[in-house]
Each structure stands twice: as C-alpha cells, then as structure tokens.
Amino acid sequence: xxxxxxxxxxxxxxxxxxxxxxxxxxxxxxxxxxxxxxxxxxxxxxxxxxxxxxxxxxxxxxxxxxxxxxxxxxxxxxxxxxxxxxxxxxxxxxxxxxxxxxxxxxxxxxxx
Amino acid sequence: xxxxxxxxxxxxxxxxxxxxxxxxxxxxxxxxxxxxxxxxxxxxxxxxxxxxxxxxxxxxxxxxxxxxxxxxxxxxxxxxxxxxxxxxxxxxxxxxxxxxxxxxxxxxx
Numbered sequence: 001x002x003x004x005x006x007x008x009x010x011x012x013x014x015x016x017x018x019x020x021x022x023x024x025x026x027x028x029x030x031x032x033x034x035x036x037x038x039x040x041x042x043x044x045x046x047x048x049x050x051x052x053x054x055x056x057x058x059x060x061x062x063x064x065x066x067x068x069x070x071x072x073x074x075x076x077x078x079x080x081x082x083x084x085x086x087x088x089x090x091x092x093x094x095x096x097x098x099x100x101x102x103x104x105x106x107x108x109x110x111x112x
Numbered sequence: 113x114x115x116x117x118x119x120x121x122x123x124x125x126x127x128x129x130x131x132x133x134x135x136x137x138x139x140x141x142x143x144x145x146x147x148x149x150x151x152x153x154x155x156x157x158x159x160x161x162x163x164x165x166x167x168x169x170x171x172x173x174x175x176x177x178x179x180x181x182x183x184x185x186x187x188x189x190x191x192x193x194x195x196x197x198x199x200x201x202x203x204x205x206x207x208x209x210x211x212x213x214x215x216x217x218x219x220x221x
Binding site for chain 2: 004033035040041042043044045048055056090098100101102103104105106
C-alpha cells in the first residue's frame with residue numbers, strides 16, 4: 001500500500017511570506033503528526049491531528065497552524081516566515097496514537 | 113520538563129557490535145521507540161518497548177528499564193549500510209512522542 005506522501009519536496013520562500021505543506025497519510029490511518037527537524041535539534045513536535053481534531057500541540061508560535069480533512073489528509077501552514085523556519089518538515093501517520101508512526105519523505109523549506 | 117538524552121555521535125567498525133544508549137525523563141510513559149534515519153531520508157521504525165526487558169529482531173535488539181528511565185539499542189554484525197542516525201522517542205501520558213536529538217552512527221571498514 002502507498003506510504004505517506006508529502007508535497008512539495010522542496011520549497012524556497014522569502015521572509016514574510018506564508019507557506020502551506022501537504023501530507024497524505026497511509027490509507028486507513030487517522031492520526032497525523034507534524035515535526036520540524038533541524039541539524040542538532042532532533043525532531044520537534046508541532047501538532048497531532050486525529051479524525052480532524054487537533055489532539056496535541058507542541059511549543060511553536062501561533063504562526064504555525066494545521067488542519068486535517070475528512071479524508072485524513074493534513075495541511076500545515078506557516079505565516080510570516082522567518083529565516084529560522086528553514087528546516088525539514090516531516091509528517092507521520094499512524095493507525096492509533098500509540099502505534100508505530102510511518103514518516104513521509106519530508107518537505108525541505110528554505111527561507112531566504 | 114521532558115528530556116531525552118542520547119550520545120551525539122558514535123563510531124564503530126564493520127562486523128562489530130555497538131550499543132546506543134537513551135535515557136529519558138517524561139511526564140508518564142506509554143512506550144519507547146527506536147527509529148533509523150539515513151541522511152536525506154525519512155525515519156523508519158526499528159523497535160518498540162513498553163515492558164522491561166529485551167526485544168530482539170534480527171541483528172537489532174532493544175532493551176528497556178522503566179525504573180531507570182533507560183533504554184539501549186544494540187546492533188550486531190555491523191554493516192556499512194547501518195551508518196545512519198538512530199532516534200530514541202518516548203510516548204508520554206498524552207500519547208505525544210518526545211524525541212531525542214539522535215545519535216549519528218559512523219561505521220568504518
């Protein structure tokens with residue numbers, strides 16, 4: 001079965017712009033989590049959605065937001081981009097909250 | 113606060129054995145995961161421990177001691193393809209995964 005798909009794979013934006021990233025989970029998975037990964041920082045949790053509801057949220061400013069649609073696809077939006085937002089953004093899906101998470105290939109965002 | 117500690121980098125020789133340690137302090141515990149991440153790729157699942165003891169899966173084994181807040185990942189018969197980062201993650205009481213910064217494992221011939 002198809003894995004987790006993230007689009008786009010690469011993105012270059014300028015400071016002040018906004019960006020929307022997309023994630024299509026594995027069919028049947030209702031939990032989608034988003035992470036920011038930067039060198040030396042590990043995976044930083046952004047938020048988790050389950051059946052269109054945000055269940056958990058990490059310690060990121062309100063510029064970072066997300067949503068999940070009825071088909072479990074999820075989008076993440078970052079407004080007023082800053083240079084420090086340059087990172088790899090990873091999406092992971094799982095069948096339930098306490099089961100193995102499957103990651104997409106990520107979207108590499110560069111803010112210039 | 114919640115904290116996951118693992119070594120930043122380790123070096124080992126092809127064919128040898130290496131142990132990557134992970135210590136944690138979290139709000140509750142609902143299991144510990146190990147993931148492998150090759151450079152430029154997505155993390156992939158290796159193991160899950162929720163009870164104390166050793167879980168063996170081929171060349172890889174993972175150990176958990178909940179009372180000590182400690183886990184390790186043991187890799188045997190190292191191969192060059194095992195060069196990667198190894199991520200330790202703990203699921204807290206809210207079923208949120210807390211991640212370590214990862215251990216970069218370098219395998220030398």
